[in-house]
Amino acid sequence: MTEETARIGIVGIGNMGVQHVKHVIDLPNTELAALCDKNANRIDTAFALEDPPADPSASDEGGYAARLADVARFTNYQQMLDGAELDGVIIATPHYDHPDMSLLAFERGIHVLVEKPIAVHVKEAQRMIDGYRAAREAHTDLVFAAMFMQRTWGHWRKIKSMIADGDLGRLLRCSWLITDWFRTQSYYDSGGWRATWRGEGGGVLMNQCPHNLDLYQWIVGMPARAYGFVSFGKHHRIEVEDEVTAYFEHENGMVGHFITTTGESPGTNRLEIAGENGKLVYEGDELIFYRNEWSSIKQIRESESGFEAAPHRRELIQYEPKTTHGHEHIIENFADAILNGAGLIAPAEEGLNSVAINNAIILSAHKRQMVELPIDGEEFAALLEQYIADSPA
Numbered sequence: 001m002t003e004e005t006a007r008i009g010i011v012g013i014g015n016m017g018v019q020h021v022k023h024v025i026d027l028p029n030t031e032l033a034a035l036c037d038k039n040a041n042r043i044d045t046a047f048a049l050e051d052p053p054a055d056p057s058a059s060d061e062g063g064y065a066a067r068l069a070d071v072a073r074f075t076n077y078q079q080m081l082d083g084a085e086l087d088g089v090i091i092a093t094p095h096y097d098h099p100d101m102s103l104l105a106f107e108r109g110i111h112v113l114v115e116k117p118i119a120v121h122v123k124e125a126q127r128m129i130d131g132y133r134a135a136r137e138a139h140t141d142l143v144f145a146a147m148f149m150q151r152t153w154g155h156w157r158k159i160k161s162m163i164a165d166g167d168l169g170r171l172l173r174c175s176w177l178i179t180d181w182f183r184t185q186s187y188y189d190s191g192g193w194r195a196t197w198r199g200e201g202g203g204v205l206m207n208q209c210p211h212n213l214d215l216y217q218w219i220v221g222m223p224a225r226a227y228g229f230v231s232f233g234k235h236h237r238i239e240v241e242d243e244v245t246a247y248f249e250h251e252n253g254m255v256g257h258f259i260t261t262t263g264e265s266p267g268t269n270r271l272e273i274a275g276e277n278g279k280l281v282y283e284g285d286e287l288i289f290y291r292n293e294w295s296s297i298k299q300i301r302e303s304e305s306g307f308e309a310a311p312h313r314r315e316l317i318q319y320e321p322k323t324t325h326g327h328e329h330i331i332e333n334f335a336d337a338i339l340n341g342a343g344l345i346a347p348a349e350e351g352l353n354s355v356a357i358n359n360a361i362i363l364s365a366h367k368r369q370m371v372e373l374p375i376d377g378e379e380f381a382a383l384l385e386q387y388i389a390d391s392p393a
Contacts, residue, residue, distance in 0.1 A: 149326030168275025180267030203240030235263025
């Protein structure tokens with residue numbers, strides 16, 4: 001490692017791994033040091049027809065395939081950790097692999113950026129976090145980050161800052177209708193591991209919605225209780241969930257709703273957060289604040305009218321527009337944390353929260369009752385094993 005670049009290895013050269021390779025090559029503070037995939041031909045196949053970098057002026061070395069010629073390649077992850085000169089690794093493998101791969105890196109003092117979700121269930125997520133904390137006793141500067149790139153998007157950051165600054169006052173309700181994750185049967189048939197309890201550990205909550213669940217808790221905090229209504233294989237020939245409605249209760253009295261599916265077209269992405277001072281609505285790249293002239297709680301308590309709501313005005317809120325998908329910002333931040341001790345945008349320890357909400361929804365649906373958070377990790381692990389045992393996949 002030079003003072004300017006962090007040497008990064010990438011394991012899992014699938015859809016996301018290919019994108020991460022491009023970003024590591026193009027970013028100014030990262031150097032691609034090694035690639036690993038159990039399929040030895042996948043790297044060449046993935047990049048054989050790749051175009052040159054988006055910014056040709058950034059390099060005169062040609063396309064990505066040519067720039068990978070001298071990069072060390074491995075089909076065994078442990079051999080990559082031991083045989084390549086690495087500062088950090090990006091783990092872009094199937095979900096079940098994340099804990100053990102992270103722990104192997106921690107043991108060697110190698111920094112980790114792991115794809116979402118960090119693990120399939122809370123017991124495994126906690127094992128990762130415990131291993132990371134133990135490794136920091138020997139490697140005090142060890143970095144553990146998660147690929148929650150939506151935290152870099154301007155509208156979510158603006159919403160979070162407005163709530164943190166108290167613009168909405170006491171929060172009353174957070175409702176997210178996120179049904180634009182449409183997928184076809186062909187998508188699920190494209191890989192034998194997809195949408196199976198054994199291969200993926202879940203459906204829309206595990207694959208598509210970790211970002212949304214992370215943002216929910218990042219913006220308004222963790223719920224204290226959850227009730228889940230879940231349909232398994234309602235719209236597709238799959239064994240896992242493809243339609244979910246969840247109800248949350250928070251200790252501060254706020255209630256939450258989370259509705260998602262991969263079976264609805266056209267879908268909706270609408271977030272409403274209501275507080276005593278008004279309501280924030282994000283939909284269609286537009287952020288609107290319906291700002292009350294005074295608190296609705298004050299109106300309830302003091303108004304002599306039986307029906308009149310607090311007066312409000314409609315404000316269009318400006319935010320920094322999204323210019324990229326954000327993965328490169330997380331990778332750049334990961335490298336900056338390795339090189340300079342920068343604070344992480346998405347610490348992986350916080351990834352436990354989205355896994356916990358996911359597991360709570362599924363556990364509640366199974367038990368047909370409200371469950372408390374944090375849930376019993378052993379109970380959910382046993383339920384998952386039961387689903388796997390009953391699976392024909």
